Amino acid sequence: MPPDASSRITTVPEEVTGQPRRVVAGGLSLRHTFSSLKHRNFRLFFIGQLVSLAGTWMQNTAQSWLVYQLTGSKLLLGIVAAIGSAPMLFFSILGGSVADRHPKRTVILFTQTGMMVLAFTFAALVWSGQVRPWHIMVLAALGGVAMAFDMPARQAFMVEMTSREDLMNAVSLNSSIVNGARVIGPAVAGLVMAQTNIAFCFLLNGLSFVAVIAGLLMMRLPAFTSPAKPVSTWQHALDGFAYVAKHRRVRILLILFGIVGVFGWSYSVLMPAFAADILNAGEREYGILLSANGLGALCGALTVASFGQRIHRRLLVFGGLGLFSIMLLLLAFTHSYYLALACLAVGGWGMLLYFSTTNTLIQTSVADEMRGRVMGIWALVFGGMMPLGGLEAGILSHWLGVSGAIAVGAIVCGGAALATWWFVRRTPGNDQSVAATEGEG
DSSP states (O other), X not given: OOOOGGGOEEEEEEOTTSSEEEEEOSOOOGGGGGGXXXXXXXXXXXXXXXXXXXXXXXXXXXXXXXXXHHHOOHHHHHHHHHHHHTHHXXXXXXXXXXXXXXXXXXXXXHHHHHHHHHHHHHHHHHHHTOOOHHHHHHHHHHHHHHHHHHHHHHHHTHHHHSOSXXXXXXXXXXXXXXXXXXXXXXXXXXXXXXXXXXXXXXXXXXXXXXXXXXXXXXXXXXOOOOOOOOSOHHHXXXXXXXXXXXXXXXXXXXXXXXXXXXXXXXXXXXXXXXXXXXXXXXXXXXXXXXXXHHHHHHHHHHHHHHHTTTSOHHIIIIIXXXXXXXXXHHHHTOOOHHHHHHHHHHHHHHHHHHHHHHHHHHHTTXXXXXXXXXXXXXXXXXHHHHHXXXXXXXXXXXXXHHHHHHHHHHHHHHHHHHHHHHHHHHSOOSTTSSSOOTTOO
8 A cells, every 4th residue: 555645755865874764755643653553563562661661660669769768868869879770881882782693582581581580579578678778789780780781672672673664753652651651650659659568569560571571472573693703792892882983973962861861860869859858748749740750751752753753853852951951950949849740741851852862863873783782882871871870969969958969960961952052053064963964854
């Protein structure tokens, strides 16, 4: 059946890979928001991840609350977050290499099973009443190791579950899964913690992995063709850095992404303390705060999925990051619970305009055979900068207070967005720049 005018594909100037980019040529309707779901494999992935990630956000919410309840230490909130993300610094590059050399589904099956076992272990410790801060740190570190291998494989798996034409939509919908789970998970976690035992949050997270594992096993994929064995595993992994160094667009995006990873997302580490000490909120209200942030982020991801082909990418990147920074600065100085809800919702929307567009630009700017390794670097920046961000947030909150630490993060992110925008404007590049080329805006 020939495509209608609203779904024609056209070729526009070459990407940094040397491959022609294909984009929607006609008008865009909302039915294209979910176009990648026509692929059976991606539907299975979508449903499984939505269930599993809701459980993950339940555990994240409960874990932060548990740490603060056990210790009352804002610094320890940052330390636990740092320990959970630190393995990204050491293993994500190797994880990207593994994703390029082995079936990505197999890699994800192993990592998801490992995280399921960790969730059940966490539940048992909390239920027994024997959980101690060092238990939380060890389990967080092991979860970080699994995530360092899971994230590059899962990101690079997108194109295998869909197609190059639907890759942008799939990446944006994947962001919507994460943030849809951010809406459901914290809200449910808040109710569970308020009404029952906090251990149920960890138990439900463990059970949620069954959905994604079942979806992966039900997929029908072509036979995997092993690439030539590299001379050196580490050389194969490090080739991704040489590839990124040659491409200006990817390099600029990753540098900005790293700054935001340290100073932007670190506000989430302080949310338990902000909710309890600044807003005088309890478990349920804390869960709703995180859900508001997730709801805004979900709207941002769906905005990119629906209209990303028609809105200038530079506006999505810098406008989204600027909006997030402004909302974070307002959040730092409010003592109103309802104003905080609004700031988190609008800030989440702006952040996902930035995040989803950046992810898409990187994914569509690299060659297929390098995607795993480049996404390994993306995972390094995404997760590896978070230990620094967690420590930065913990230390600043110790000296400046929670509000001061959030304000500093907002100012740095806003300044980085302005500086990068000015740099791009002063040094206009070709198709390798952050600026959108023909067909991108």
